Amino acid sequence: MNITVLVxxxxxPEDLAxxxxxxxxxxxxxxxxxxxxxxxxxxxxxxxxxxxxxxxxLTPVIVTQAGVxxxxxxxxxxAQGDIVAITDDDAAPRSDWLSQIxxxxxxxxxxxxxxxxxxxxxxxxxWKNTSEIVGRVQxxxxxxxxxxxxxxxxxxxxxxKGVNSSYRRSAIKNLWFDDRLQxxxxxxxYELAFNLSLKRAGWIVLYDPNIVVxxxxxxxxxxxxxHKLSQIAAINAAHNETLALLEYLSPLRRTxxxxxxxxxxxxxNPGFLQLLxxxxxxxxxxxxxxxxxxxGRWQGWRTWQRTSxxxxxxxx
Numbered sequence: 001m002n003i004t005v006l007v008x009x010x011x012x013p014e015d016l017a018x019x020x021x022x023x024x025x026x027x028x029x030x031x032x033x034x035x036x037x038x039x040x041x042x043x044x045x046x047x048x049x050x051x052x053x054x055x056x057x058l059t060p061v062i063v064t065q066a067g068v069x070x071x072x073x074x075x076x077x078x079a080q081g082d083i084v085a086i087t088d089d090d091a092a093p094r095s096d097w098l099s100q101i102x103x104x105x106x107x108x109x110x111x112x113x114x115x116x117x118x119x120x121x122x123x124x125x126x127w128k129n130t131s132e133i134v135g136r137v138q139x140x141x142x143x144x145x146x147x148x149x150x151x152x153x154x155x156x157x158x159x160x161k162g163v164n165s166s167y168r169r170s171a172i173k174n175l176w177f178d179d180r181l182q183x184x185x186x187x188x189x190y191e192l193a194f195n196l197s198l199k200r201a202g203w204i205v206l207y208d209p210n211i212v213v214x215x216x217x218x219x220x221x222x223x224x225x226x227h228k229l230s231q232i233a234a235i236n237a238a239h240n241e242t243l244a245l246l247e248y249l250s251p252l253r254r255t256x257x258x259x260x261x262x263x264x265x266x267x268x269n270p271g272f273l274q275l276l277x278x279x280x281x282x283x284x285x286x287x288x289x290x291x292x293x294x295x296g297r298w299q300g301w302r303t304w305q306r307t308s309x310x311x312x313x314x315x316x
Contacts, residue, residue, distance in 0.1 A: 001105060002031040003098055004081030008071035009089035010038050010185070013047035015218050022092035024056050028099035032080055036061045036071040066184045068162075069177040076176065085166035090218035091118060093164075100211045101166045104154065112171030112203025113195060115160025116211025120148045135159045135207050141245045141257030142266065143192060147207070148215070154208035159195040164213045171203045180243060180303055182236040189237065193244035200248060231292050238269050238296025239303065246304040261297050269293040 005023060009016045016035070023033055037044050039062050048060050063074045076084065085101055087093055097116075104114045115135075134150035135157030137143055147161040178193040195205050242261070246254055265271030270278060270290045278286035 001082040001102055002080065003028075003083045003085055003102060004032040004034060004079040005030040005098070006034050006036070006072070006075040006079060006084055006086045007089055008036045008068050008075065009041075009044055010071075011041050011043060012089050012218050013044050015090040015216065016044065016047065017051075018092050018216075019087065019089050020051065020056060020058070022094075022097075024054075025095055026093070026098045027095050028102060029055065030081075030085070030098060031057065033058045034061055034075045034079060035059070036063055036075045038062075038066070038071075039064045067187050068185065069179050069181060069187050069190055072177045072190070073179070076172070079169070082169050083166055084169060084172070086162060087165075087213055088163040088215070091163050091213040091215045093213045094211075097164075097211060097213065100208065104206055104208065105166075105168055108204070110204050111168065111206050112198045112201075113160055113165065113167050113205040114211070115147070115157075115165045115205075115207050116213070117150050117209040118148050118161055118163045118213050118215040120215045120217065134209070135161075135205075137196070137245070137248070139253065139256075140260045141249060141253065142260070143241065143245075150207060150209040152209060154206055154210070156204050157207040158199060158205065159192050160205060160207055162191045163215055164211065165191065167198075168203075171198060171201070175201075178244070180307055181240045182299075183233070183240070187236070187240065188233075189240035189244055192241065193247065196244060196248040231288060234269075234289060234292035235296040235299065238293045239300040241269070242297050242300025243303050246301065247308065258297075258301070262294070265293060269296070 007019060023030060033056055035058060037060055061074050061078060063070050083102060083105055085098060101114050105111055129149055130151040131146040131149045132152050133144055134146045137158040175197055177190050181187045181190055181193060198205055245257055249257055261271055263271050263273060265274045267274060270293055275286055275290040
């Protein structure tokens, strides 16, 4: 199988250099590496012009629109591989990354997506805790990630993480990343929407914790600053998660999900009971998170109401 590796990047040439070096040292080399760059990112364009392309068939793609979704879709449009493997510019895939991904696709033609663990390095040390429960959407709509701490055998899941993901081209030939999702950079939960579209079409989404990329979370240049609360980023996250789940869940589960988000919610996107639990320790911060969550949930529901009959995940 031919393999395309897709790397979206923005203003992080040092991180990108580490990523490309890791791709040059794969046991199973990529047939094509697509790096998607913003037209305003002169620093990265200069870096790529000076980059030694030996052993790495690199194709730069320029986009004018902000956000990871525009970058991903631009890369998908030109990708030629039977497998499209995706990683971030601030990650370094282990040397057996592509060989393990290919093996899973060759072993079972029902598999539409394969992902693995992103071993997150905080300062110089990776996370040490582990979990068997990874990438699941619970019946009431709560999303469990844990991709960075997953252990165990390869198994079907509901969602894999973008930094360590790959897709069978025939499974996604008419599928695009959902440009209804909000945000000007990271556009969180884009993987959730994409993977649930695959699940809805009957494909297996597989998580194998032995497929590893080392992830060094780097600076973002939008409203989402990772561990620092931004009202806009929190609203966008709640909107995007809500929209993705409303597209996927059955009518009964949608109703339960909406009630759960309002009454309970999570620490990151609190409903009323989570607000009460967080208030003693977080004070006004808890109130801000709750207001952002409720506003984002409402906006996600409104977007779904306006567009769901026109959008099924497939086609542009």
